[in-house]
Amino acid sequence: MTKPTSAVDPSDATDAARAPATPAAITSTSVLAFFAADHVSIAPDAKLYANGGFFSLLRFPVFPATLPTLGIAAVLEMPFQDSMRDHTIRIGLRGPEQEERPVRVEASFRTAPTIEAQYGEPQLVPFGVTIPNVEFPAPGVYHLVLWLDEVEKKSYRLRAVQIPMVITGAAPVPGGLAGS
Secondary structure (H helix, E strand, C coil), X not given: CCCCCCCCCHHHCCHHHCCCCCCHHHHCCEEEEXXXXXXEEECCCCCEEEECCCCCEEEECCCCEEEEXXXXXXXXXXXXXXXXXXXXXXXXXXXXXXXXXXEEEEEEEECCCCCCCCCCCCEEEEEEEEEEEEEECXXXXXXXXXXXXXXXXXXXXXXXXXXXXXCCCCXXXXXXXXXX
16 A cells, blocks of 8 residues: 655745745735726625626717616725724726715725734735616726725726717608608
């Protein structure tokens, strides 16, 4: 009977065992995800649920146009030393002329390590919101913008376009082509 053996490849080391590329890699907050969706929610166990996510093109037959719901999702990776401090996240919408549109969500929060966290381990902090009836006044490029502690961290591009309106099932015109 032979004993099973396993070869250990030193290049299989996990990312956690490797030294960071720069000090900023472990001392600054990074935005792991920031995107638009039809609907976004956060469960009590900190899982982010998104329906219809990662779109970037909005098609409307007329302007001004109203999007029935705009979900916005963000996941931050907070370094250990930033836990147990107050932070502010703000998400807004910039219009084609770089003007701030009346879509704005702001929240103050404080993170704390979970009981399972290892010393020095960064924390994932998910945020999600669904905003009803978002108005887009004209075609163009819009940007969702995420600020953390008054510093712009990330933007997400959305383009609104006008598409031709198609009318189906129209009644025949009396004396039209069919009557000739």
